[in-house]
Amino acid sequence: MKFTLLKTDKECKARRGRLETDHGTIETPIFMPVGTAGTVKGVLQRDVKTEVKAEIILGNTYHLYLRPGLDVLEKAGGLHKFMAWDMPILTDSGGFQVFSLAHNRKLNTNGCEFRSHIDGSKHLFTPENVVDIQRKIGADIIMAFDECPPGTADFAYAAKSLDITQQWLERGLKHFDSTDPKYGYSQTFFPIVQGCVYPDLRRKAAEGAAKFYREGYAIGGLSVGEPEEVMYEMIEVVEPILPSDRPRYLMGVGTPANILEAIARGVDMFDCVMPTRNGRNGMLFTREGIINIKNLRWKDDFSPIDPDGTNYVDTTFSKAYLRHLFVANEMLGPQLASIHNLSFYLWLVNEARLKIEEGTFLSWKNMMIKKLTTRL
Amino acid sequence: MKFTLLKTDKECKARRGRLETDHGTIETPIFMPVGTAGTVKGVLQRDVKTEVKAEIILGNTYHLYLRPGLDVLEKAGGLHKFMAWDMPILTDSGGFQVFSLAHNRKLNTNGCEFRSHIDGSKHLFTPENVVDIQRKIGADIIMAFDECPPGTADFAYAAKSLDITQQWLERGLKHFDSTDPKYGYSQTFFPIVQGCVYPDLRRKAAEGAAKFYREGYAIGGLSVGEPEEVMYEMIEVVEPILPSDRPRYLMGVGTPANILEAIARGVDMFDCVMPTRNGRNGMLFTREGIINIKNLRWKDDFSPIDPDGTNYVDTTFSKAYLRHLFVANEMLGPQLASIHNLSFYLWLVNEARLKIEEGTFLSWKNMMIKKLTTRL
Ligand SMILES: [Zn+2]
Ligand SMILES: [Zn+2]
Numbered sequence: 001m002k003f004t005l006l007k008t009d010k011e012c013k014a015r016r017g018r019l020e021t022d023h024g025t026i027e028t029p030i031f032m033p034v035g036t037a038g039t040v041k042g043v044l045q046r047d048v049k050t051e052v053k054a055e056i057i058l059g060n061t062y063h064l065y066l067r068p069g070l071d072v073l074e075k076a077g078g079l080h081k082f083m084a085w086d087m088p089i090l091t092d093s094g095g096f097q098v099f100s101l102a103h104n105r106k107l108n109t110n111g112c113e114f115r116s117h118i119d120g121s122k123h124l125f126t127p128e129n130v131v132d133i134q135r136k137i138g139a140d141i142i143m144a145f146d147e148c149p150p151g152t153a154d155f156a157y158a159a160k161s162l163d164i165t166q167q168w169l170e171r172g173l174k175h176f177d178s179t180d181p182k183y184g185y186s187q188t189f190f191p192i193v194q195g196c197v198y199p200d201l202r203r204k205a206a207e208g209a210a211k212f213y214r215e216g217y218a219i220g221g222l223s224v225g226e227p228e229e230v231m232y233e234m235i236e237v238v239e240p241i242l243p244s245d246r247p248r249y250l251m252g253v254g255t256p257a258n259i260l261e262a263i264a265r266g267v268d269m270f271d272c273v274m275p276t277r278n279g280r281n282g283m284l285f286t287r288e289g290i291i292n293i294k295n296l297r298w299k300d301d302f303s304p305i306d307p308d309g310t311n312y313v314d315t316t317f318s319k320a321y322l323r324h325l326f327v328a329n330e331m332l333g334p335q336l337a338s339i340h341n342l343s344f345y346l347w348l349v350n351e352a353r354l355k356i357e358e359g360t361f362l363s364w365k366n367m368m369i370k371k372l373t374t375r376l
Numbered sequence: 377m378k379f380t381l382l383k384t385d386k387e388c389k390a391r392r393g394r395l396e397t398d399h400g401t402i403e404t405p406i407f408m409p410v411g412t413a414g415t416v417k418g419v420l421q422r423d424v425k426t427e428v429k430a431e432i433i434l435g436n437t438y439h440l441y442l443r444p445g446l447d448v449l450e451k452a453g454g455l456h457k458f459m460a461w462d463m464p465i466l467t468d469s470g471g472f473q474v475f476s477l478a479h480n481r482k483l484n485t486n487g488c489e490f491r492s493h494i495d496g497s498k499h500l501f502t503p504e505n506v507v508d509i510q511r512k513i514g515a516d517i518i519m520a521f522d523e524c525p526p527g528t529a530d531f532a533y534a535a536k537s538l539d540i541t542q543q544w545l546e547r548g549l550k551h552f553d554s555t556d557p558k559y560g561y562s563q564t565f566f567p568i569v570q571g572c573v574y575p576d577l578r579r580k581a582a583e584g585a586a587k588f589y590r591e592g593y594a595i596g597g598l599s600v601g602e603p604e605e606v607m608y609e610m611i612e613v614v615e616p617i618l619p620s621d622r623p624r625y626l627m628g629v630g631t632p633a634n635i636l637e638a639i640a641r642g643v644d645m646f647d648c649v650m651p652t653r654n655g656r657n658g659m660l661f662t663r664e665g666i667i668n669i670k671n672l673r674w675k676d677d678f679s680p681i682d683p684d685g686t687n688y689v690d691t692t693f694s695k696a697y698l699r700h701l702f703v704a705n706e707m708l709g710p711q712l713a714s715i716h717n718l719s720f721y722l723w724l725v726n727e728a729r730l731k732i733e734e735g736t737f738l739s740w741k742n743m744m745i746k747k748l749t750t751r752l
Contacts, residue, residue, distance in 0.1 A: 072700070332415040
């Protein structure tokens with residue numbers, strides 16, 4: 001993998017970059033649609049590519065490990081072939097899901113034992129086997145196994161948790177560097193910077209990770225309930241410590257406004273379930289603001305879902321039609337809203353790239369934030 | 377509307393025809409995907425056209441009348457514009473749903489009062505206003521309002537019901553012929569032949585309808601629980617009575633085998649929820665037989681869903697992947713299965729057309745029936 005920093009904004013930390021992988025090139029800043037269990041929920045792969053215009057998607061290690069399972073994925077020749085997606089894939093480490101979804105967790109310094117939330121079967125994740133699992137899944141970008149403390153953790157807990165995450169990082173790295181990719185294309189490994197809402201811990205985490213000078217870095221444990229300002233502060237704390245010639249990926253974030261604020265603070269990569277999850281509930285993100293398409297006010301609004309949209313859905317179907325689909329509980333409603341929202345997120349990061357190139361990012365960002373948070 | 381009978385088979389009653397409407401030409405025999413409430417469930421309109429290769433879809437008057445309602449449909453300029461579908465649409469009369477879904481039905485000779493199954497609101501369908509409703513929906517092909525007796529009705533009940541349906545037919549026809557289309561394209565009216573499982577009543581119904589010599593005829597009240605052989609017998613009873621230069625539409629039928637058997641008995645048009653409903657439950661129809669994609673045997677079968685399929689879905693995704701989507705309860709599973717099944721139904725009628733043209737329909741049909749009913 002190769003990252004090229006093409007430009008850094010003069011007025012803020014925003015960066016324009018390019019990430020090259022064996023499955024294709026990713027222009028940054030980028031948003032990665034979440035494909036939890038080998039599918040971006042409700043959207044055909046062809047549409048993820050041609051309508052959403054995604055350049056990379058994310059898979060969840062915990063979910064894929066449980067279903068379809070590594071035996072199936074290996075026999076298929078990896079996740080790309082299994083799900084018929086030939087562009088880059090990043091997998092998370094499973095840490096977040098183990099600590100939020102799995103049952104009967106037993107955490108020790110070796111790793112984390114847990115029971116599947118699906119069938120109660122017993123499993124063990126360690127910093128080493130989580131690398132092996134992601135190698136077998138066939139991710140282009142692999143994440144370190146991290147302990148994810150709850151957003152409400154006190155300093156002592158968070159400090160202890162960070163110690164574990166840092167030990168695990170060393171073990172994961174060592175294991176990654178002594179093993180080979182499985183399917184003939186290269187894989188890369190990103191450390192994750194944790195540290196909860198404590199600047200000292202975030203600094204320690206960033207320094208501990210930066211010293212390995214890996215091909216990219218993730219910032220985890222944010223957007224888990226803390227105020228937005230605290231999230232932005234944590235990014236500001238770690239940003240100067242992370243190598244500037246390496247991409248930074250802010251995990252699980254967030255609203256369109258969150259993404260622009262984080263880009264302004266030097267973040268290059270994002271993922272979030274919000275465009276699909278909120279879309280399935282009838283919430284549409286647009287450049288003029290947020291639409292609850294179920295509202296009565298759209299009942300006979302026959303204007304396109306998004307007249308400025310660049311995909312088939314936005315300009316073909318009306319707000320009134322999309323509202324009708326939601327009111328009548330028709331599957332097509334969530335499908336169309338998911339395509340719209342994902343396409344909007346990809347439009348937003350593409351627009352951010354253009355504004356960074358032009359040198360007008362900061363004023364554009366400030367103007368957009370006001371619109372993006374308006375309820376229409 | 378214009379129907380041209382291009383060829384009649386020498387060995388059976390199968391017919392090859394062409395139906396011209398203001399929204400385009402339909403080659404018969406044809407299968408019409410069901411778009412209950414202005415959407416073919418789970419399938420984008422573009423995919424109904426380009427992947428499924430539908431030539432006409434069906435809308436349900438009862439559902440569309442309740443949601444989105446006639447005010448919205450009229451303001452939109454009709455259902456075609458509302459749902460962004462520019463090819464032909466046929467609507468049923470609402471009779472079947474009123475007698476199966478609606479609450480507090482009060483039937484009299486004037487029509488049928490009922491309460492919405494959605495919100496309990498009170499409504500009245502008459503032979504006249506059901507024509508007005510379908511004119512407002514903007515259907516290319518409009519159905520007569522009929523009383524649908526239960527499949528278990530005795531002769532006396534069925535005879536009385538047919539009397540009502542025949543009175544309603546005269547009233548509906550009169551009203552249709554004295555009113556105009558609303559949106560600048562022509563609309564046509566099909567009588568429905570009822571009569572339950574009683575040959576004498578079916579004959580009476582067919583004669584009563586045939587005498588009006590309309591542009592097409594529907595055969596209703598079949599595939600409602602009676603044995604398949606009885607259904608075929610009822611078709612055989614009415615077929616010689618219906619004008620041979622008019623298309624015959626067998627409502628709500630059926631399995632792929634049912635469709636081929638009905639084509640052999642002179643039917644030209646079909647609709648059924650089976651390809652989408654069964655698809656949503658993981659049942660796939662293929663030219664080799666029926667697949668329950670949830671079965672363990674497909675777990676690591678990486679062959680395409682349908683290697684002979686002519687759509688994006690069939691050849692892009694594997695059986696193992698589709699099985700995984702169903703096992704993991706992912707929306708994409710029902711979406712892909714619906715596209716596959718609909719596309720298969722359209723392939724089947726297209727193939728039937730080719731075989732009729734070649735003069736090899738009957739032997740092909742007999743060979744296919746065996747395969748179509750095999751469980752793989
Ligand atoms: Zn998120
Ligand atoms: Zn049916």
